[in-house]
Amino acid sequence: MHRETLQRYMNYLLLLTKLKSEGRATVTSDELAVREGVTGSRVRQDLSALRILGKPRQGYRIADLEILISSMLDILSAKPVALVGIGNLGRALVLSDIWSHAGFDLVALFDNDPALIGTSVAGLPVRDAAIMERFIQEQGIESACLALPADKAQAVADRLVDAGVRALWNFALIDLDVPAGIIVENQRLEQGLMALSFRIAKRNQDIARGPQD
Amino acid sequence: MHRETLQRYMNYLLLLTKLKSEGRATVTSDELAVREGVTGSRVRQDLSALRILGKPRQGYRIADLEILISSMLDILSAKPVALVGIGNLGRALVLSDIWSHAGFDLVALFDNDPALIGTSVAGLPVRDAAIMERFIQEQGIESACLALPADKAQAVADRLVDAGVRALWNFALIDLDVPAGIIVENQRLEQGLMALSFRIAKRNQDIARGPQD
DNA sequence: CCGCTCTCGGTACCCGGTTATCGATTCTAC
DNA sequence: GTAGAATCGATAACCGGGTACCGAGAGCGG
Structure with a gap:
């Protein structure tokens, strides 16, 4: 499709x-x-x-x-999903209600910032990224969301895949390199903005060329 | 195109x-x-x-x-753009470097939370949404980003359009109703996650049907 | 009860995006 | 300098998503 x-x-x-x-x-x-x-x-x-x-x-x-x-x-199911990276974007995602709407159940948050570990967001504790692999294996989590800077995303993706994650929702602006069979859905915010830029330019051109066409 | x-x-x-x-x-x-x-x-x-x-x-x-x-x-230009809604998502966007990469120059932040007004994010002051129209008119801003809850987005969009904004980058999960000629680029995070859900379901089906096909 | 209208379901057609192909050009090797 | 390989530019063929059309069935009005 x-x-x-x-x-x-x-x-x-x-x-x-x-x-x-x-x-x-x-x-x-x-x-x-x-x-x-x-x-x-x-x-x-x-x-x-x-x-x-x-x-x-x-x-x-x-x-x-x-x-x-x-x-x-398949958005009526409740596939467990982990979120890595509790920055502003991560927090916005945790607090949103999109997970259940799309058939996911956000069950774990990870970050490596000591100041964040142990705190809670929307009732979910932020866990130490050091125990990420073990937790994901134990819970059988197969999906994860990467809300990280581009330079850290690949390394985390590798660790997640090793731990058994088979589907990634990636917000970092890089092309993740993953084994065959692992699904990566890139959410490129930048591209939405670029598309807007293009459409503005196109409209302005059209207006300049012939307003009444 | x-x-x-x-x-x-x-x-x-x-x-x-x-x-x-x-x-x-x-x-x-x-x-x-x-x-x-x-x-x-x-x-x-x-x-x-x-x-x-x-x-x-x-x-x-x-x-x-x-x-x-x-x-x-047209991403080499620096079109001024305002951001409305300084929640977690808004803050994440302010702190990102996508604006310049897509030909925009983030010049103003607005919110209606008294606790936020007057504070700064990435060096930009958060202004009172009450003065939004005037500021936008004076500065000739023609683009705006809506990082708001769905129930507030339409009202803000109407005000922005009245003030002269002609292109909107919308993160709220609603179909904005705007006059003809106004560009709306919807950034539907939910849809990315739904797409992931679908792809997972499809892969699982494919595997169940015939792993070696 | 009988048409009339509306909307579905299926089929044929069309168009434009994608691929395949081929001649033309330029760089490399000897 | 010449042969060969690689890659471009252009054109033709293909394919599938999108549209138009038409017959069928369901409700409505008289």
Whole structure:
């Protein structure tokens, strides 16, 4: 599945949550399509791929969509995950509610700063990074989040993989080098900002060239 | 230009920086291609679109690529940008070096927490959100970053747009409703984590189905 | 009960992104 | 200087995601 398709599913889910909160029970393919800048045909194909059936003149049942998309993304489970690096970014992530929304259960925090070790964030103790491997092995944790400076990320990633972690969510701006089969999802904040820069430049060019085109 | 193409350019840039730091002066299309999981043909077309010329048996000059890709993304400029919301995420962003790397100059911080107003982060004073509109108008700031809870983001976005901001980098997990012509770049951390969840589920399925396929 | 309308499900088509291919060019080796 | 290898630039072929279209079924109005 292509990244863009996956993103559409996630956006459907976001929109469904909003619709449900408004009391809606069903939604048509065209409604979902407009928000994504895509046609109803595409939405129907997306949903058809998940074996979701709608009804003519009614649309799709929102509850069904939520369950099926969620289970495809496997965000209803509670995969244990560790977070390494309790800086500002790490703390922001700990305090957010994204973990459960994405099927994870944040169970451990690690840092190597003596001033932080032993403190708590959102009820979770910050543990000494020195015991990281042992803890991860004992708990059978297979996912980890790296909220570290770029120069420390590779070394920590190596240690995590050795300890049994098989999926990494990486915020450091480097290309992690990991063995085959280990999943790395890079969250490149910088790229979002660069994309914004590009879009601004493009808009300004377009305006300069022909405002009414 | 499609999002994926844009991302390739940004990844080229990231790799070029790394290569340059290793002392390399030129790079071949195939080298760039491998990292992106794409063919040399595609890279050559990407670069050709920027009117970048390479030389047979040598490749492309890294310095040229950097300049041309950077100027396409307009990341060599220093567009003033304001950041609203000095929580953990906001602080992490202030302290990062992404702004200059993406062609922005972080010039103002805003929050409405009296305990924060007047303090400094990375040398920048946190200003009272009450004077946000005036400051932005006076300084001619056209870009802003929203590092706020979802329930406050829309209201702040409205105020910013009224004050003249025309591009938003939004970390709140909502679809901002803005007038036509205003650019919104959503940085959905949640989606990165969901994508990781999906990829883990998919890998586990693949392994269960046929390890050697 | 009978059309009418709306929306789904499936199919065919289209377009653009990706790959493959080939001639052209330049560097290396001898 | 010449042969050979490597790599670019351009073009053609391919492929798959996206769209358009059409028939079918479900609700609505009379």
